[in-house]
Amino acid sequence: MSEQTLHFDYIQRHFSRPREMGHTVKMFLQEVVNHDDGATANIAEFLRHEQGYEPSQAYSTEAMVKYGYYGQQTFQIGPELQEMFCQTSLKSVPREALKLPYPAFYLDLPQCPWTIWGGSRTQWHNVKGAYVVLKGDYLLLVVWGGENEKSVGPGDDATVWAKVSLDECFNEHGDMEKYLDWLFDPSQGARMNNDAMVEGTPTIETTLEMRETQLNLFRVAVNLILYLQTETPEIKKMPNDRHALLTKKLAGAKNAGKKKKLQRQLVKLSKATVVKIGLSLEEKMAKLRSSPSVKRAQWVRGHWHRYWTGKGRSVLVPRWIHPYPRNMDAEAVVEKRRYEIDPSPDAF
Secondary structure, three states: OOOOOOHHHHHHHOOOOOOOHHHHHHHHHHHHOOOOOOOOOOHHHHHHHHOOOOHHHHHHHHHHHHHHHOOOEEEEEOHHHHHHHHOEOOOOOOHHHOOOOOOEEEEEOOOOOOEEEOOOOOOEEEEEEEEEEEEOOEEEEEEEEOOOOOOOOOOOOEEEEEEEEHHHHHHHHOOHHHHHHHHOOHHHOOOOEOHHHHHOOOOHHHHHHHHHHHHHHHHHHHHHHHHOOOOOOOEEEOOOHHHHHHHHHHHHOOOHHHHHHHHHHHHHOOOOEEEEEOHHHHHHHHHHHHOHHHHOOOEEOEEEEEEEEOHHHOEEEEEEEOOEEOOOOOOOOOOOOOOOOOOOOOOO
């Protein structure tokens, strides 16, 4: 299982008092997650305009509903892979390559180095995770930053959202890397948002740091989507050992009080399906980066190639060349396979 609390589980665990906004969100989730319209409902707009929710709570609630509707699918990406993904260019990534594994899923980001702004009182919060939701033409990213040393209690955290229009990206700009640079340029009015950014006038330093965080996280999300389509993605579904243990104890319990206690504990356990990504890559890159000689080397940015395979070369297969130090013995790990190569010079 994940080594840290997932946002969805965090909301379920806290906010038991009816007057707390988090409790309202929790009750709403219980009503809507399994509803037939859970996948298609325009929840954020309803909550903002009909229920008076703050924008960040409206977007995060919609993300949670759709995450729950699709089975709480979670991908855990370690710090080394986070860095590799954010250093991998999205230049020339075609729209047809953006095949999400699920219409809504969660990125669990342990030891994430990036921060988001929570307002002048709590200021910067470390990113713990992010929802990725396909919302019509838009790719919605909702980022959660947990409480920090200035927080006064549960829920005193930070949430940031941003929406990428795929039509605008590919039809008007033609390149996701260029589009994201344009989208998050401070002159565009800080298109990445949270309540703190909307209510006040952020400094240029705050805006630039938020811009960098959002760019990094979008690169992580898109590169994960591409990585999962490679022929040999390294994935490991994590068993819920705690659930198995409590189930076994419950089956053998004879005391009624003990049974109720075990049942309560089972209800509180995470129901997320957690898949860890690139465990061996994490280990290899950690060793590589810890070498003094490599730290001084110039790193080559990661990038994608595309190959057409199969009968009539009709199947598009992405191949990842991950970041690696130039002129070093360590080389990028790539798949050693035969491909029918598209003679087009276009890179992916």
